[in-house]
Amino acid sequence: MIVVLEDSEKRINNVEEIEDNLDIIVKFIHGKEDKYNKEVISVGIKSLFELGKISYWNKSIYFLYNTGSTGKSAGVSLLIAFYSAFFKIGIPNNLSATGEIDKEGNIKGIGGLKEKFLCVLWNKEADSLILPQENHEKVLKISDAYYKRFPKVLKKLKFSPVNHCKDLIDLLSQWGK
Numbered sequence: 001m002i003v004v005l006e007d008s009e010k011r012i013n014n015v016e017e018i019e020d021n022l023d024i025i026v027k028f029i030h031g032k033e034d035k036y037n038k039e040v041i042s043v044g045i046k047s048l049f050e051l052g053k054i055s056y057w058n059k060s061i062y063f064l065y066n067t068g069s070t071g072k073s074a075g076v077s078l079l080i081a082f083y084s085a086f087f088k089i090g091i092p093n094n095l096s097a098t099g100e101i102d103k104e105g106n107i108k109g110i111g112g113l114k115e116k117f118l119c120v121l122w123n124k125e126a127d128s129l130i131l132p133q134e135n136h137e138k139v140l141k142i143s144d145a146y147y148k149r150f151p152k153v154l155k156k157l158k159f160s161p162v163n164h165c166k167d168l169i170d171l172l173s174q175w176g177k
Contacts, residue, residue, distance in 0.1 A: 011056060011057065011058045012025065012045075012056065012057035012058070013056050013057075014049065015046050015049045015050065018042055018045055018046055018049075018057075019042065022038055022041075022042055025041070025042075025045065025057065025059075037078060039101075039102075039103055040075045040078050040079055040082075040101050041078070041079075041082055042103075043079075043101055043102075043103065043104075043105045043165050044079045044082050044083065044165060044169075045057060046105070047105055047165045047166050047169050048083075048086075048169065050166070051166060051169060051170075053169065053173070054086075059086070072100040072110075073098050073099065073100050073110040073111070073112070073116070074098075075099060075100045075101035075107075076097045076098060076099035076100075076101065076107060076130060076131075076132075076162070076168060077097045077098070079101060079165060079168060079169075080095075080097055080130070080168070080172060083169060083172050084172075089172075092128070093125065094125050094126055094127045094128060095126070095128045095129075095130070096119075096120045096123065096126045096128065096129045096130070097129070097130040097131070098110055098116050098129075098130075098131055098132075099130070099131055099132040099135075099162070100132070101165055105164050105165040105166065106163065106164055106165075107132045107133070107134075107162050107163055107164060107165065107167070107168065108132060108134065109132045109134030109135045110131075110132060110135060113135050113138055113139060113142065114142055117129075117139055117142050117143070117146075118146070120153075120157070121146060121149075121150045121153050121154070123153075124152075124153055126153065126157065127156045127157055127158060128157070128158045128160060129157060129158070129159050129160065130160045130162060130168065130171065131159065131160070131161055131162075132161065132162065132163075133161040133162060133163045135161075136159060136161035139159065140159070143157070
């Protein structure tokens with residue numbers, strides 16, 4: 001997924017204006033328009049306002065992505081890409097993330113956890129996994145089951161469970177420090 005930000009003539013001054021201007025804020029130029037991805041970006045922008053990370057919005061967001069590779073469990077990854085592009089902070093190449101974000105900004109548990117976790121382990125470069133708090137206990141049990149097969153990866157892998165997109169943004173804000 002590639003996120004490109006460009007200046008826009010429209011200026012959003014507060015959280016209340018986001019929903020009315022969401023089509024202006026988020027423009028999908030490749031693949032079909034996806035209501036879920038719009039909701040994730042809306043939640044992300046609202047969280048940035050509420051956390052005091054931004055005081056006004058004057059950018060349009062353009063997404064180029066492979067429509068076959070995004071689903072609801074990519075919500076956390078989508079918000080990470082959005083945050084990274086907006087603040088021009090690189091995403092560490094050793095970061096893995098998964099989780100669904102609902103309209104209220106809650107990060108919900110995902111299915112297929114074992115398969116997704118195995119992808120993280122096979123990566124061998126990953127040393128950080130952001131995941132829903134709801135899946136944290138289960139992923140710890142899975143990691144115990146695979147410790148003998150992937151001891152080097154699991155010794156360095158740090159789990160960062162999150163409940164809400166505000167928790168995620170607080171975690172991501174540490175990148176720039």
